[in-house]
Amino acid sequence: xxxxxxxxxxxxxxxxxxxxxxxxxxxxxxxxxxxxxxxxxxxxxxxxxxxxxxxxxxxxxxxxxxxxxxxxxxxxxxxxxxxxxxxxxxxxxxxxxxxxxxxxxxxxxxxxxxxxxxxxxxxxxxxxxxxxxxxxxxxxxxxxxxxxxxxxxxxxxxxxxxxxxxxxxxxxxxxxxxxxxxxxxxxxxxxxxxxxxxxxxxxxxxxxxxxxxxxxxxxxxxxxxxxxxxxxxxxxxxxxxxxxxxxxxxxxxxxxxxxxxxxxxxxxxxxxxxxxxxxxxxxxxxxxxxxxxxxxxxxxxxxxxxxxxxxxxxx
Amino acid sequence: xxxxxxxxxxxxxxxxxxxxxxxxxxxxxxxxxxxxxxxxxxxxxxxxxxxxxxxxxxxxxxxxxxxxxxxxxxxxxxxxxxxxxxxxxxxxxxxxxxxxxxxxxxxxxxxxxxxxxxxxxxxxxxxxxxxxxxxxxxxxxxxxxxxxxxxxxxxxxxxxxxxxxxxxxxxxxxxxxxxxxxxxxxxxxxxxxxxxxxxxxxxxxxxxxxxxxxxxxxxxxxxxxxxxxxxxxxxxxxxxxxxxxx
Ligand SMILES: Cc1cc2nc3c(=O)[nH]c(=O)nc-3n(C[C@H](O)[C@H](O)[C@H](O)COP(=O)(O)OP(=O)(O)OC[C@H]3O[C@@H](n4cnc5c(N)ncnc54)[C@H](O)[C@@H]3O)c2cc1C
Ligand SMILES: Nc1ncnc2c1ncn2[C@@H]1O[C@H](COP(=O)(O)O)[C@@H](O)[C@H]1O
Numbered sequence: 001x002x003x004x005x006x007x008x009x010x011x012x013x014x015x016x017x018x019x020x021x022x023x024x025x026x027x028x029x030x031x032x033x034x035x036x037x038x039x040x041x042x043x044x045x046x047x048x049x050x051x052x053x054x055x056x057x058x059x060x061x062x063x064x065x066x067x068x069x070x071x072x073x074x075x076x077x078x079x080x081x082x083x084x085x086x087x088x089x090x091x092x093x094x095x096x097x098x099x100x101x102x103x104x105x106x107x108x109x110x111x112x113x114x115x116x117x118x119x120x121x122x123x124x125x126x127x128x129x130x131x132x133x134x135x136x137x138x139x140x141x142x143x144x145x146x147x148x149x150x151x152x153x154x155x156x157x158x159x160x161x162x163x164x165x166x167x168x169x170x171x172x173x174x175x176x177x178x179x180x181x182x183x184x185x186x187x188x189x190x191x192x193x194x195x196x197x198x199x200x201x202x203x204x205x206x207x208x209x210x211x212x213x214x215x216x217x218x219x220x221x222x223x224x225x226x227x228x229x230x231x232x233x234x235x236x237x238x239x240x241x242x243x244x245x246x247x248x249x250x251x252x253x254x255x256x257x258x259x260x261x262x263x264x265x266x267x268x269x270x271x272x273x274x275x276x277x278x279x280x281x282x283x284x285x286x287x288x289x290x291x292x293x294x295x296x297x298x299x300x301x302x303x304x305x306x307x308x309x310x311x312x313x314x315x
Numbered sequence: 316x317x318x319x320x321x322x323x324x325x326x327x328x329x330x331x332x333x334x335x336x337x338x339x340x341x342x343x344x345x346x347x348x349x350x351x352x353x354x355x356x357x358x359x360x361x362x363x364x365x366x367x368x369x370x371x372x373x374x375x376x377x378x379x380x381x382x383x384x385x386x387x388x389x390x391x392x393x394x395x396x397x398x399x400x401x402x403x404x405x406x407x408x409x410x411x412x413x414x415x416x417x418x419x420x421x422x423x424x425x426x427x428x429x430x431x432x433x434x435x436x437x438x439x440x441x442x443x444x445x446x447x448x449x450x451x452x453x454x455x456x457x458x459x460x461x462x463x464x465x466x467x468x469x470x471x472x473x474x475x476x477x478x479x480x481x482x483x484x485x486x487x488x489x490x491x492x493x494x495x496x497x498x499x500x501x502x503x504x505x506x507x508x509x510x511x512x513x514x515x516x517x518x519x520x521x522x523x524x525x526x527x528x529x530x531x532x533x534x535x536x537x538x539x540x541x542x543x544x545x546x547x548x549x550x551x552x553x554x555x556x557x558x559x560x561x
Binding site for chain 1: 473
């Protein structure tokens with residue numbers, strides 16, 4: 001089986017989720033795969049360490065337009081005879097994978113959390129994290145889009161030959177006028193964050209978020225919030241996690257002053273470890289927690305920040 | 316302006332999810348169905364706002380059986396002008412997209428609005444696939460949309476932040492939070508919805524490309540370990556030594 005992986009790039013670098021996608025592709029391809037990326041990337045060769053034997057770079061493509069990039073991926077798949085195409089289910093992957101699947105008359109499983117079985121059945125999230133579905137691809141060509149942070153990137157120490165893409169896939173009809181960074185403080189965007197500190201209505205008001213940010217800053221974590229907090233404007237909309245907000249899968253999710261409503265849990269229960277801080281011992285969130293602290297967030301959060309700093313200093 | 320809004324039916328967000336027939340079928344027993352929140356709150360409402368300010372029409376489309384008609388009536392009550400139901404089982408995203416695109420292809424819609432994903436399968440596949448079949452641009456995760464003649468200015472969530480993009484109609488977009496505010500249908504809307512046209516169109520020929528083999532519910536979490544609120548050093552030590560996440 002010949003596997004092609006789309007490796008997304010931004011600001012001249014192949015991004016983190018692409019390394020995970022390449023690791024996944026190499027496993028599916030029995031040890032190696034081909035990767036395709038675009039733009040003026042400086043670290044394309046690093047994909048070799050994660051299992052790519054060959055990296056094709058389309059230097060002339062600057063923007064992440066779905067029409068242009070899907071044409072690129074389909075063309076490279078044709079040239080290389082790849083019948084299995086892997087994406088990361090990140091921003092760009094979500095927009096391109098279905099177009100590529102359509103071009104190749106391929107079945108697509110998006111949000112895969114595990115490797116395919118021998119008959120190409122793949123486990124994916126469903127019902128916003130309340131369940132999983134095992135979905136079988138029944139076509140000859142196949143596309144899989146891997147949920148970020150589900151299998152991890154594995155450095156196997158290989159190397160790749162890097163070549164330039166020669167074809168022409170047209171120009172984008174979408175003009176990017178402005179690109180703004182959501183996390184102006186330079187923290188990792190929520191969907192990619194490994195550590196998340198989140199707070200809800202229990203914090204009483206936006207002026208109290210300093211203790212949440214202090215902990216997040218100390219840990220290098222990204223901040224999140226419950227929906228009502230974003231709706232009343234205490235926090236920006238992009239921090240809203242849950243069934244109708246961003247779904248996240250960090251290694252650690254710390255939730256303070258959040259009750260744990262079913263719609264909130266739906267977006268966060270893919271987290272590896274959940275810590276809940278709530279004054280109410282009956283709060284439903286404790287049922288989904290690994291570690292629980294029945295206590296006042298206004299006291300517990302600063303204490304946790306100090307404890308973390310002490311730990312950091314001695315480790 | 317002619318707008319098409321793709322509407323899907325999903326279990327209410329408070330639903331407890333269970334399966335039957337050896338975990339091969341979703342158990343609909345006692346489940347309330349609603350319009351997928353992204354389709355209703357963001358895609359449909361923004362299409363209606365644009366129609367109200369610029370003129371034109373809003374058609375909603377659903378691929379599904381007769382059981383989907385109540386949620387389609389809800390969308391009509393919020394203000395859509397007419398509804399189309401493609402009489403086909405909503406098999407897989409590629410199949411659904413083919414149905415929608417086959418219907419839309421010779422109807423000159425200026426914008427096809429979708430939700431960013433259904434809260435049922437979280438596929439986020441139908442919108443981009445519809446765009447591919449129609450051979451038009453696709454803007455995913457749109458959080459703001461303005462139209463000036465045929466030129467659209469859109470804000471979308473992108474890797475690491477937000478992008479502002481500009482393009483010409485026709486195109487397909489998927490809507491995310493921020494596009495519009497939820498609208499509650501009023502009595503007049505609900506009455507009017509009863510008599511608005513709901514056209515049933517036979518299914519187009521299309522192949523299935525994937526198949527749900529079975530479902531699993533996440534394995535139950537181990538008991539929560541409680542930690543003394545005075546002793547955050549213990550929590551940090553457990554996160555480091557036991558959970559190994561810091
Ligand atoms: C269709 C629909 C979709 C929804 N989607 C989402 C979604 O995506 N995400 C989401 O989050 N919600 C969503 N909701 C809302 C959800 O149902 C809850 O209302 C919401 O999650 C509650 O937010 P909260 O926990 O911050 O507030 P509350 O429920 O008010 O809980 C506040 C908590 O803080 C605790 N507390 C109070 N004081 C302190 C203190 N000093 N220290 C520590 N704890 C304290 C309280 O005991 C309580 O448990 C949705 C609802 C609907 C109907
Ligand atoms: N059966 C359907 N009928 C009409 N539109 C649909 C259907 N399924 C999905 N959609 C649209 O496609 C979007 C994304 O769905 P999905 O790709 O299934 O996550 C939804 O938010 C709807 O706008």
